[in-house]
Amino acid sequence: MSDAENGTAGYKRRRVQRSPSPEYKLDDDDNYEPYIPVAQRRQAKLAKLTSWGANADKDRERQQREEEQEREDEEREEERRREKERRERTLLMEAQEVHDKKAAEDAKKTEAEKAEEQDAEILAAIASRRKLASDLELAKGVQYVEPLKTTWRPPRFIRERTEEQHRRLREKYHIIVEGEDIPPPIENFTDMKVPEPLVKFLKSKRITKPTPIQLQGIPTAFAGRDMIGIAFTGSGKTLAFCLPIIMFALEEESKMPFTRGEGPVGVIICPSRELATQTYENVLTWTDALAKGGYPHLNTLLCIGGISMGDQSHVLGKGLHIVVATPGRLIDMLEKKRFTFDQCKYLCMDEADRMIDLGFEEDVRNIMSFFKHQRQTLLFSATMPRKIQDFAQQSLVKPVLVNVGRAGAANLDVLQVVEYVKQEAKMVYLLECLQKTPPPVIIFSDNKNEVDDIQEYLLLKGVEAVAIHGSKTQEERQYAIKSFKSGAKDVMVASGVASKGLDFNDIQHVIIFSMPKEIEDYVHQIGRTGRSGKTGIATTFVNMSTPEQTLLDLKYLLMEAGQKVPPFLQSIEDPRAAQGGSLTGCPVCGGLGHGISNCPKLEDTQRRQMASHRISDDKGGY
Template sequence: RLAALEGRERNRTHPIMVVGRRYYRGELDEEDDASKPKGFFAQLLDEKDEEEEGRAQVAPTRRAKTVRFAESPAQGTGGLEAPSTRQGSGGGGDAASGLEEGARKRGREETESADPRPKGRERTKSLLVKTVQARRNQKPETPAERQWREEQEILRNIEKQRMELKSAKELAQDIEYARTDTVDYNWTPPKWWSEAMSDRDKLEKTRKKLHIIAEGTDVVPPCETFQKMKLPKWLVDHLEGRGIVRPTPIQMQGIPVAFSGRDMIGVAFTGSGKTLAFSIPSVFTALIEDYRMPIRSGEGPVALVICPSRELARQTYQVLNGFVEAFNDCRDEKQLCERGTKEEQVAMRKIILKTMLCIGGVDLKEQTDVVRREGVHIIVATPGRLKDHLSKKRITLDACRYIVLDEADRMIDMGFEEDVREILSYFKSQRQTMLFSATMPEKIRSFANKSLVDPVIVNVGRAGAANLDVIQEVEYVKQDSKMVHILQCLQKTAPPVMVFCENKNDVDAVHEYLLLKGVDACAVHGGLDQEVREKSIDAFKNETKDVPFLR
């Protein structure tokens, strides 16, 4: 019996201990939760809880319950309700309830006046409520502050507009060009184009097979041969003479897009044939504009190609000059204009295309005399020298209808963005813009999409990818042993070899070291004269020098 009583007492106290332990844990949980930041809705719930707690503290007296007795059938219909409270029941219930109500009101007023603390809603306010109150309490804006705010907004808009590839006049006058104002090449697409444009699935399969990604509205289908592009025979013969029988993917899609008069952004890896993709349309632009209105002395150019460096500009000029010489040397009138009348063929035969290389390191007078004496159709230039000619009004862009920005990513990285923008300010009308690059950073994509008129983006392969024809190997060498390691690598590798250095001083140091070791090398960088740079490149091409050092 004693053991049973002890067990009964243990069972009686155990729930109390458990409840107490749970209550203690609950207090810890509430303290932990209070230290955490709360959201907007949690703050609103806390405000409601505090309001209820405040009301409970204000009204200490409990309201008496009123029990209503139902009528008994024996009493009839005229029975009365009998109020009853915990203190008792009787006829004085209404008077007692009135006294309690008055006491409750007096107690609430005394509690509110005695409690110095603010109410729950004022103690914890949400961020939204605080923001609204701060805006209401904010002082009105003065005229000076309003003027300063408007000036800052204008400056932000100017910075945003600087991203656009437009001239200052076009930005100031808010000039917008439509797609219908593009260059008319008078070039009719082949008949199979309509069928190819209608069958979108087949067209996408063809592009996927050629690793071409074309973005834009109404993109023309690619042409897999030069004959499908309807190129004249003299041009096809010239390409075959140079060993170019089949176009590359960037040429298959880029040349038809250019012939359709659309602005284009071409992205392809180095060595993919981008130069040919914009050189052929530039030649046809010059032919069409000269046929409509011949170029006289002091006029031109019709097509403009801008390159970031002198060597790249000279290389592009040599490619373009080859096409121009092939046209000027062609004596067969039918090859020049196969589908034209006899009069049109004679008129085409009278056209003599002229090109000019406009780069630094060459006498300005020699370049100016070419334009002043005969006029020019196509100019290949670097931004700095072209800007000098335009500022001195030795060259005008009134008749220019076609502009190419080659290696646009390098041009922006080298700091020529403002020069290009100043060059564009000399245009008098809309032009067809072709932007080519090996990579496509977001900065170029953003202002190209804003500045070009409904552009077509042609991407061949992966933007910024390395050429698969080049094997790349990386070797980690200490700074002190780089010279010796370069000499060892040159002894293992048969010439010709090209060595790239980070800056001009490194080029001169490595070049001098290898000359002392008996290596027949030459140097090319921006600190040398243009004549020395050209001789070094020509010597390397003619295989009289084994190793050029480039920066």
């Protein structure tokens, strides 16, 4: 092929490979973009950038809100989950955890520490008792802050003594006092301003000077102070609380004689009929001595169950100065309005630990509800454990505690002899023991049937014996006490009813046929001898049936009093000593051989409470 032809062919190929010319559709407006000037485009771009900045701030705020909302939702969800878990957990699981935690803590403690903690928990549980006051006072929140004022003042020379001189005098007589502004101790009745006829009468009965409890207790009561008086049996507590009430009644009577419906000025409450009768007779004796000396005659009422109040209508028909009563009959008379406490300003409770313990506490509250004004309150006993002292102190107004010796300690004038006697040999050995001293003799047993058996056995053996216990009628009880006091009978066999506060003349020997479980009862029983400074013997029978804990209490009591401890008692070991614990006395009953966790008195109280609840439940059903 020629060069011309080749050129022509190449041209054709190039024409075929050239891109096609664009086709313009001027009539299509969909994608048409009109021309926008540059300045206008710049302004639009700037506006767009500005809007992006504002939107960014909004986005950030919105994002923060969303994050917070998510956190709240997560927290709510977590709370719901925990609540669900709590609902699903059982009390048993929680108790197990608490138990495991306590077990881990207890593993680090000694046995003594555990016992002390347990005792503290029990004491705290029983200590939460209502204040000893009337329901009206408790409801209105009435609280007396100052003691009652009286007209009595000690002589000038006693007021001028220093506190150091008072302290030395108290130490001389082994008197322990607690409280604010304690009145001074006074060593003779004349300086106490006791009327001369009564001082002469006391001297005729060989009472020439005050006993330690009287030396501090009478001035305290004369000064109008609330008082807790603790002293061993036979120490003269009766005169210490009777003399103030007699003097206050004399003062009121001398101002203006009492007429029918007026009075009483004061009341003395006792836990048993026998003790109330004995106190009443003492008051009559002392008021009669004053009346013979030219002082006004005072009317005293005995208010106890088992006697007809019609026999004392001659007393009720006149102005009433002093009432000596047991709780049940006193409440009955107050409810029947035979007399009122509108003018009563003096309340004394003898054997007060029994009176305000769980047996009588509600009765005492009921009696207090009849008082219309503030009263002076005195509590006396030979045995008053710390628990009762603490409870009493919160119920009294600036009380003064007067303590002669340890509360619950035995009388040091009593020789205590403890004998190991088998149960079947007791009756025979009893006859041998009666030969130790001349009559009169008291024999104690807590079992009423045993009391009757002992009396019957002694009568068969030709011994003049009488018996007294709670199941006997009032006439039988009065006959037993009168015939024994008069000397017509040589021996009195008694249950615990005769152990509290009763005063018999010249008792040289007390035999405890069966050892009581509570050491307090033992202290009261042996206290029927060795009274008013005299000496006496107490023989106690024990054997295998006597609880070891009671024997341990007895062992410590003998050691405290400096008495001989027989070998079989010496051999009894105290489990608290093995644990390394402190050998402090029980705060509930005062026993030295045990703690509160195994206190027989507390166990007996709880048993009585459960029995009373069961009785009330049974009455509620059909």
